[in-house]
Amino acid sequence: MTRRIFSTVSAVAIASLIGIAQSPTGWMVRADRSTSATDPDGAGAIKFMSMDGGFHAVNPQAAVFWNAANSASGDYTLKGTVTLVKPSGHANYYGLVFGGSDLGGSDQTYLYFVIAQNGSWLVKQRTGNSATENVVAKTPNDAVKTPDASGQSTNVLEVRVSGEKVDFVINGTVVHSAPKAGPLAKTDGIAGIRVNHQLEVMVKDFALSR
16 A cells, blocks of 8 residues: 555535535545555545445545544444445555544544455554554455456455454454454544545445444
């Protein structure tokens, strides 16, 4: 994943970026613009809207989407069914955000569990505007469904926080378990969605079970 610069999006900016009429109630967006000449963003604006009982994200630029009402502490399960509608020309990642705080500010922190069209997954931590740390590096796993002949794929992602451990689950398979230590010490906070640039993704059954 390339180094990027985040920009805070105000309520006014959200209106011009994705349209308040389209934006699901209470949800916010923070763009994550590429600074890489070899991996540029696509043209156009980010779109995030309610569709077919879920959310539809069209991402020329990478972004995090969240609703502050989706917050949990202690033991919980975060789950979402993610469908890659339109893959990019190379592997870009999309999935779940958890343990977030100050997501609209300069002191943002969050963890993210994401997959890519090449059948790999990873877990990272974001701290501040540009600092990221691998919790688990890019790892291939047969549990990740890759695009079919139509270019689409659907995967169910889960983050299960229980006691002093965190399980990362793809389509019912636990692909990684880790203690709540180091970057995973703080799992309390806001949950949301992350979609990298040049992707179109549907998210259904997004839910927190406390």
